[in-house]
Amino acid sequence: MFTKEQLIAKLELIIEEERTAIPLYSKYSSDQFFFRGFSLEKVAKMKEALEILRVDSQRHQEYFEALLSDIKASPKNVY
Amino acid sequence: MYTKQEIIDYFQNVGLKERDMIFNLHDMMTLVEDKALIARLKVVADDEVRHYSLVQKTIISVMGAAFERRMWERKYVLGKATLKEQDSNKQIQARCIDMSFGGVCIDFESRETIVAEKKYQIRIEFFDSTTPINRVGRVRWMRKINDELYTCGITFLDETENIYFMPPTNNI
Numbered sequence: 001m002f003t004k005e006q007l008i009a010k011l012e013l014i015i016e017e018e019r020t021a022i023p024l025y026s027k028y029s030s031d032q033f034f035f036r037g038f039s040l041e042k043v044a045k046m047k048e049a050l051e052i053l054r055v056d057s058q059r060h061q062e063y064f065e066a067l068l069s070d071i072k073a074s075p076k077n078v079y
Numbered sequence: 080m081y082t083k084q085e086i087i088d089y090f091q092n093v094g095l096k097e098r099d100m101i102f103n104l105h106d107m108m109t110l111v112e113d114k115a116l117i118a119r120l121k122v123v124a125d126d127e128v129r130h131y132s133l134v135q136k137t138i139i140s141v142m143g144a145a146f147e148r149r150m151w152e153r154k155y156v157l158g159k160a161t162l163k164e165q166d167s168n169k170q171i172q173a174r175c176i177d178m179s180f181g182g183v184c185i186d187f188e189s190r191e192t193i194v195a196e197k198k199y200q201i202r203i204e205f206f207d208s209t210t211p212i213n214r215v216g217r218v219r220w221m222r223k224i225n226d227e228l229y230t231c232g233i234t235f236l237d238e239t240e241n242i243y244f245m246p247p248t249n250n251i
Contacts, residue, residue: 001112010107017103021096028089033080042141046090049137053093053130060123067119079113 002079004071011068018061025054083141090138095224097131098186101157102174105206128206131155151179158205160185165198165215175203182216182234189227193218201233 002010028034029050035043071079104124108117135155160173160183173187183201187193195218204211216233223229 002110017100024096036080045140046137049133056126079111079116
């Protein structure tokens with residue numbers, strides 16, 4: 001069981017986790033040396049995976065921000 | 080120019096980030112009683128499991144067959160692991176990362192003490208299954224991931240009727 005305050009604090013932490021994940025996923029996206037030595041097929045797979053993670057992390061951040069707004073606006077105090 | 084190992088280390092850090100998110104969300108979902116809220120959290124938790132799987136597949140794709148030089152194929156099954164020392168009642172909470180018929184890989188916090196070569200009773204509650212498993216194993220290797228986290232490999236010592244049981248792998 002979570003109180004409203006505990007839940008808000010936890011969601012804020014999760015939003016921060018998602019926010020800080022984005023630079024990790026895009027860290028080497030424009031580094032021409034990072035993928036050197038791999039076949040084009042492998043480079044494409046790695047870049048595609050990192051792009052999915054980056055885009056979804058952005059989406060999750062927005063999803064949790066909306067959830068946080070709903071929780072803050074709700075009269076409910078226990079979850 | 081980066082080495083292959085540096086690239087693998089990078090993707091393992093990305094995988095660790097995904098694992099943290101999965102375990103954070105599952106920890107929350109076990110404490111929350113509001114079913115509508117659980118459903119909203121599960122949407123993202125399921126996404127994070129898919130992400131973790133994607134990262135593991137990418138690592139295997141980069142490393143090739145060398146990554147899987149082991150007797151049994153590993154399955155990336157996540158869940159809560161509880162280790163109990165055989166000669167005491169001390170319990171250690173850990174995270175199940177992957178498992179094969181021969182053993183299991185777990186993450187544990189650095190404040191916990193797990194001893195190399197020691198025997199433990201292991202209980203694993205998988206996120207994707209209501210059936211936990213109970214095994215006995217010996218710690219074979221340990222590696223520091225960062226200041227807060229270690230990972231270790233445990234070889235199963237017991238033979239059970241469920242030796243062929245593996246948890247569902249629909250998350251991979």
